Amino acid sequence: MKEWIFTTDHKRVGISYLVGSMAAFAVAGTMALLIRMEQFNPGPGITDNPHTYNTWLYFHGAAMILAFLIPGLTGFAANYFLPLMIGAPDVAFPRVNSFSVMLFWLAIVLALLNFVIPDPADIMWTGYPPYSVMTEGNTAWYVFVVHMMGFSSILGAINFLTTVIYMRAPGMGWNQLNVFVWGTVTAFVMQLIFIPALAAAVTLLLFDKYLGTHFFDPAAGGDVLLYQNIFWFYSHPAVYVILLPALGILFEIVATMSKNPVFNYKACIYGGFWGTTLLAGEVWIHHLYVSGMPDWLRIGMMVSTILISIPVGLMTISLWGTLYRGAITFNTGMMYASGALFFLLLGGLTGIPNAMTVVDLHIGETSFVHSHFHYVMAMLATFALIGGVYYWFPKMTGKYANEGIGKLGFWLNFIGVNVTMFPLMLIGPLGMPRRYYDYPMVPELAPMHHLATYGSLIVLLGMAITLINWITSAIAGEKAPLNPWGSKSLEWTHTDSPPGPGNFKGGTPVITEDWTPYNYGK
Amino acid sequence: MATHSESHAEHPHFHAPSHWEWSTAPTLIVLGIFFSIPLAFAGHFVYHNSLMTSVFAGLGVPVLLWGISQWVSEGINSPESHHHGLSKVGLPIFIVSEVWIFIGLFSAYWALRLMAAQWPPDGTPHIGTNLPIIMTILLVSSSATIHVAEEKLEEGDVGGMKTWLILTLLLGTVFLGCTLTEYSKLIGEGFVPSTNAYSTAFFSITGFHASHVLVGLVTFLCVLIPALSGKTNKTFLACASVYWHFVDIVWFFVVSQIYFW
Numbered sequence: 001m002k003e004w005i006f007t008t009d010h011k012r013v014g015i016s017y018l019v020g021s022m023a024a025f026a027v028a029g030t031m032a033l034l035i036r037m038e039q040f041n042p043g044p045g046i047t048d049n050p051h052t053y054n055t056w057l058y059f060h061g062a063a064m065i066l067a068f069l070i071p072g073l074t075g076f077a078a079n080y081f082l083p084l085m086i087g088a089p090d091v092a093f094p095r096v097n098s099f100s101v102m103l104f105w106l107a108i109v110l111a112l113l114n115f116v117i118p119d120p121a122d123i124m125w126t127g128y129p130p131y132s133v134m135t136e137g138n139t140a141w142y143v144f145v146v147h148m149m150g151f152s153s154i155l156g157a158i159n160f161l162t163t164v165i166y167m168r169a170p171g172m173g174w175n176q177l178n179v180f181v182w183g184t185v186t187a188f189v190m191q192l193i194f195i196p197a198l199a200a201a202v203t204l205l206l207f208d209k210y211l212g213t214h215f216f217d218p219a220a221g222g223d224v225l226l227y228q229n230i231f232w233f234y235s236h237p238a239v240y241v242i243l244l245p246a247l248g249i250l251f252e253i254v255a256t257m258s259k260n261p262v263f264n265y266k267a268c269i270y271g272g273f274w275g276t277t278l279l280a281g282e283v284w285i286h287h288l289y290v291s292g293m294p295d296w297l298r299i300g301m302m303v304s305t306i307l308i309s310i311p312v313g314l315m316t317i318s319l320w321g322t323l324y325r326g327a328i329t330f331n332t333g334m335m336y337a338s339g340a341l342f343f344l345l346l347g348g349l350t351g352i353p354n355a356m357t358v359v360d361l362h363i364g365e366t367s368f369v370h371s372h373f374h375y376v377m378a379m380l381a382t383f384a385l386i387g388g389v390y391y392w393f394p395k396m397t398g399k400y401a402n403e404g405i406g407k408l409g410f411w412l413n414f415i416g417v418n419v420t421m422f423p424l425m426l427i428g429p430l431g432m433p434r435r436y437y438d439y440p441m442v443p444e445l446a447p448m449h450h451l452a453t454y455g456s457l458i459v460l461l462g463m464a465i466t467l468i469n470w471i472t473s474a475i476a477g478e479k480a481p482l483n484p485w486g487s488k489s490l491e492w493t494h495t496d497s498p499p500g501p502g503n504f505k506g507g508t509p510v511i512t513e514d515w516t517p518y519n520y521g522k
Numbered sequence: 523m524a525t526h527s528e529s530h531a532e533h534p535h536f537h538a539p540s541h542w543e544w545s546t547a548p549t550l551i552v553l554g555i556f557f558s559i560p561l562a563f564a565g566h567f568v569y570h571n572s573l574m575t576s577v578f579a580g581l582g583v584p585v586l587l588w589g590i591s592q593w594v595s596e597g598i599n600s601p602e603s604h605h606h607g608l609s610k611v612g613l614p615i616f617i618v619s620e621v622w623i624f625i626g627l628f629s630a631y632w633a634l635r636l637m638a639a640q641w642p643p644d645g646t647p648h649i650g651t652n653l654p655i656i657m658t659i660l661l662v663s664s665s666a667t668i669h670v671a672e673e674k675l676e677e678g679d680v681g682g683m684k685t686w687l688i689l690t691l692l693l694g695t696v697f698l699g700c701t702l703t704e705y706s707k708l709i710g711e712g713f714v715p716s717t718n719a720y721s722t723a724f725f726s727i728t729g730f731h732a733s734h735v736l737v738g739l740v741t742f743l744c745v746l747i748p749a750l751s752g753k754t755n756k757t758f759l760a761c762a763s764v765y766w767h768f769v770d771i772v773w774f775f776v777v778s779q780i781y782f783w
């Protein structure tokens with residue numbers, strides 16, 4: 001038991017991340033259901049206290065991003081599979097890795113305690129001043145959650161970057177890395193540079209609220225928009241911290257299931273993944289279109305934001321190109337990947353009007369944006385993560401996940417999220433604001449809210465089925481061979497299922513020059 | 523195609539452990555942080571309850587120290603492992619992220635300063651530049667002494683290493699003493715964090731730097747205490763030293779931007 005709780009092994013640390021992030025997902029998902037129920041009709045619904053509603057919004061956003069998506073992708077998936085893919089016995093600093101996951105658990109405990117403490121935090125996940133400085137709520141609590149998650153991620157970045165640079169299998173060159181490894185590396189490069197900005201922003205919030213400084217107080221020479229600038233300097237790249245590892249998982253599933261090498265590998269890695277990383281830090285001011293900025297800056301930010309379409313386009317082309325003329329196996333993992341590809345298309349295309357300053361000024365604070373980022377970030381990454389769990393399920397457990405139940409769960413989830421989010425996209429331009437507790441000015445939109453709420457209940461059913469499927473299959477699933485999908489990647493070809501301590505029983509694999517993880521003889 | 527092989531000439535040989543490895547040190551440190559930071563802070567600043575604050579801090583700080591000492595002893599007693607020496611790569615990566623925190627703080631300061639109608643704003647007393655010059659000399663000489671300590675260890679002279687390390691610790695402690703003296707003088711003159719935009723930036727940036735000095739001193743203690751019983755680790759000292767040089771370099775920015783500009 002102590003070997004599970006206090007483990008420093010990357011695979012067990014990975015499982016710990018998976019359990020923690022799914023727990024966070026369950027609670028944050030419950031908040032989403034409460035939000036949907038409250039929005040069912042205009043006027044007070046299940047609560048007549050807007051502050052309670054605010055704490056739901058706060059928890060849903062903060063936990064989904066900081067406690068579910070980022071730890072699920074860069075904690076669970078990177079921990080379990082990156083060392084296997086590069087042929088390493090563990091990460092560079094196993095004890096630091098254990099420290100990271102423990103900090104993550106601490107952050108989750110802190111976040112959950114928010115429901116118990118007096119005056120809980122109620123400041124959204126963005127924590128904008130002046131509200132966050134003036135509120136009775138415990139803003140410090142949120143700041144410490146961010147500190148713990150942030151420190152955990154920075155330690156993860158140090159660990160994984162060192163691992164990839166120094167612990168690749170003998171002979172493994174940069175162009176022989178799995179796309180998922182690149183997705184993780186670029187995500188961690190961004191975490192390393194941008195998280196400190198977030199940490200600085202919320203720390204200054206702490207100083208302003210509790211030590212009496214005036215960073216964000218215009219009455220005493222401070223600047224309220226300063227916070228928004230520092231905050232979004234991190235939080236726009238945070239979208240790519242989620243997107244890039246998620247796309248990495250999609251590449252692994254798509255290449256294996258269609259038995260094709262990754263199309264345009266170099267353009268995808270150097271143009272797509274690194275291009276996104278390079279542009280990530282130059283677009284944050286588009287979050288201040290509505291808050292205000294000089295006109296000349298609006299144009300510049302519009303251009304840099306639209307430029308992001310180029311690297312994202314390169315990655316999308318590679319994904320579809322990998323599918324082209326493939327012998328595609330549509331198992332549950334691949335179905336989730338396909339669903340994610342659909343979200344990438346819809347979410348990506350709805351991003352373009354948001355980038356246009358003139359359009360965004362009108363739709364930026366409506367549920368159109370709410371729906372857009374759920375498609376492109378929340379739903380895409382969640383489907384990639386669930387698809388990844390199905391894809392690697394035989395590796396982690398030695399057993400197959402049940403396909404029939406898996407597919408049933410997929411269809412419920414896919415239909416459910418679309419029924420929830422598509423109506424919200426439609427009513428945004430009709431005047432439905434984001435974040436509001438009530439919508440007395442547009443009562444005629446209630447039928448669309450009904451639809452969205454029913455959709456969220458379908459997702460509840462789909463997710464329950466999915467989780468039950470994982471647990472029952474892990475205990476009593478059909479035994480799977482070592483490489484059931486016929487992949488060429490090291491985690492499938494060279495390790496046990498699940499791999500034991502040290503991963504590679506026969507010693508580290510040695511890589512020859514013509515080897516690639518996508519070597520399907522084409 | 524990839525093939526199995528026991529070892530490879532060009533790469534370090536990694537020993538795969540045959541059992542599941544584990545450590546309680548990270549959990550202890552995290553528990554210590556939990557009590558001594560979020561809970562004690564909330565007790566004092568949010569709920570204004572001094573009993574709560576002292577109970578949480580009293581629980582947290584010992585557990586934190588216990589965790590750190592456990593971590594250090596595990597590190598220093600473990601045989602040279604497969605990742606030996608990689609910390610010299612990991613630490614600079616950590617410093618990259620520290621640099622960005624300071625960039626964030628300085629940007630905030632520059633934004634306030636460049637947008638201000640007048641600088642320094644009303645309510646700012648005269649802030650002397652003699653003390654910061656002395657502090658600069660202290661910190662620069664401590665960077666030199668820690669370098670000598672490193673060289674002594676390289677030569678195998680543990681006694682010399684201890685002497686120079688203790689000297690470094692003293693210089694760092696005097697530096698922190700200067701900070702406290704300056705703070706109490708300024709606070710006595712009514713210049714507190716809430717006075718104006720300058721005090722906001724002044725206390726935040728110098729305080730944040732001082733906290734880094736403190737962390738540096740703790741890492742030196744983590745090297746010194748095992749050294750007293752003859753246990754040393756070159757990588758560990760090298761990392762502590764690189765971190766200290768970084769803290770030193772940041773100080774130049776603090777001095778030039780906060781005091782002399």
Ligand SMILES: [Cu+2]
Pocket residue numbers: 235236283284286287
């Ligand atoms: Cu953005």
